[in-house]
Amino acid sequence: MTDSSSAAILTSLSGTVFSKGHGTGNDFVLIADPDGKQEIGPEAVAVLCDRHQGIGADGLIRAVHSKHLAEGRDLLAMAPEAEWFMDYRNGDGSLSEMCGNGVRVFVHFLIEQGLVTLSEGQSLTIGTRAGLKIITRSKDGYAVDMGPWEFIFPDQAVAKAMDSLVNAEGLEVPRPALSISMGNPHTVVALAELDELAATKLFESPEVDPLPANGTNVEFVVPAEPLVHDGAGHITMRVHERGVGETQSCGTGACASAVAIRYWAGAGAPNEWQVQVPGGTVYVSFLPGSDGKEHVQLSGPAVLVASGIIA
Numbered sequence: 201m202t203d204s205s206s207a208a209i210l211t212s213l214s215g216t217v218f219s220k221g222h223g224t225g226n227d228f229v230l231i232a233d234p235d236g237k238q239e240i241g242p243e244a245v246a247v248l249c250d251r252h253q254g255i256g257a258d259g260l261i262r263a264v265h266s267k268h269l270a271e272g273r274d275l276l277a278m279a280p281e282a283e284w285f286m287d288y289r290n291g292d293g294s295l296s297e298m299c300g301n302g303v304r305v306f307v308h309f310l311i312e313q314g315l316v317t318l319s320e321g322q323s324l325t326i327g328t329r330a331g332l333k334i335i336t337r338s339k340d341g342y343a344v345d346m347g348p349w350e351f352i353f354p355d356q357a358v359a360k361a362m363d364s365l366v367n368a369e370g371l372e373v374p375r376p377a378l379s380i381s382m383g384n385p386h387t388v389v390a391l392a393e394l395d396e397l398a399a400t401k402l403f404e405s406p407e408v409d410p411l412p413a414n415g416t417n418v419e420f421v422v423p424a425e426p427l428v429h430d431g432a433g434h435i436t437m438r439v440h441e442r443g444v445g446e447t448q449s450c451g452t453g454a455c456a457s458a459v460a461i462r463y464w465a466g467a468g469a470p471n472e473w474q475v476q477v478p479g480g481t482v483y484v485s486f487l488p489g490s491d492g493k494e495h496v497q498l499s500g501p502a503v504l505v506a507s508g509i510i511a
C-alpha cells in the first residue's frame with residue numbers, strides 16, 4: 201500500500217475512538233460500533249494494525265450489535281440473547297472465523313465501556329463467525345466455551361494419527377502434524393525439545409502439506425517431561441498465525457495443541473491442560489457440553505492497556 205493511500209484511510213477514520221488490549225500478549229485494536237455504522241474494511245485494518253505506521257496489533261475487533269450483520273442475525277434467530285457480535289479481522293485485514301484470546305479481550309472491553317454488565321460467575325453469550333460462544337467471568341479473567349473440536353482431515357487423522365507434514369526454517373526435516381478445527385484451522389506439530397522450539401524460525405509461513413482449504417495457523421508444541429503433573433498436562437507452544445505471522449499467544453491454537461497432544465497421548469490423558477506461550481499461560485479443559493458433545497474450554501486473562509483517538 202502506498203503512503204498516500206494509508207494516509208487517506210487514516211484520514212477517513214479520523215476521530216474514531218479505539219482501545220488497545222491483549223490476552224497473554226496477543227494484541228488487538230478494539231473499536232465499539234454498536235450501530236454498525238463504521239464498517240472497517242481489510243485495507244483499513246491492515247493500516248491500523250501496522251506496527252510502524254499504524255497503532256499496531258495482531259488483529260482488530262469491532263464490537264457491533266449482532267442485528268447489523270447477516271452472520272449475527274442468523275445467530276440471533278437461535279439465541280436472542282447474543283446481542284453483541286465480535287467482528288474480528290487478522291492484522292493483514294483477512295477475516296478469521298474465531299479468535300480465542302480475542303473473545304476474552306472483547307468481553308472485557310464491552311464491560312469496561314459500560315456496554316454490558318457482567319459480575320464474577322456470570323456468563324454472556326456473544327456471536328462470532330464460528331457461531332455462539334459463552335463466556336464466564338472469573339476472579340482472574342474469563343473462561344470461554346469454545347464448543348467442540350474437529351479433525352480437518354478425519355480419515356487420515358484417525359488412520360495414521362497424523363495428516364500432514366510441516367517444515368519451517370530451523371527444522372532439519374519435515375515433521376508429522378495433525379490438523380484441528382476450533383472453528384478456525386490449526387496444524388499442530390510436536391517437537392521433542394525446548395531447544396528445537398527455540399531454534400525454529402517463524403518469520404516466514406511454515407510449509408504445510410497438504411494445506412487445509414482456507415490456509416492454517418501452525419503450532420509448534422513441546423510436551424513437558426513428564427507430560428502430566430498436578431493432574432494437568434503441560435505443554436509449551438509457539439505459533440505462526442494465518443494472516444499475522446508469529447504472535448505471543450493464540451487461544452484457539454492453545455486449544456488445538458491440547459487436543460492434538462491429548463490425542464497422541466492416548467487413553468488416560470488428562471482433561472486439564474496448561475499451555476505456556478511466549479506471552480504467558482492459558483488453560484484448556486475438556487468438558488461435556490449440553491449438546492452431548494465434548495467441548496473445549498479456554499481460560500485466561502484479558503487486559504486493556506490504552507485508549508485513544510485516531511488523529
Ligand SMILES: N[C@@H](CCC[C@H](N)C(=O)O)C(=O)O
Pocket residue numbers: 226259290295296297298299300301302384385417441442443444447449450451452453
Ligand atoms: N490469535 C487468535 C486467532 C486469530 C485468528 C487466526 N490468525 C486465524 O486466521 O484463524 C486466537 O487467540 O485464537
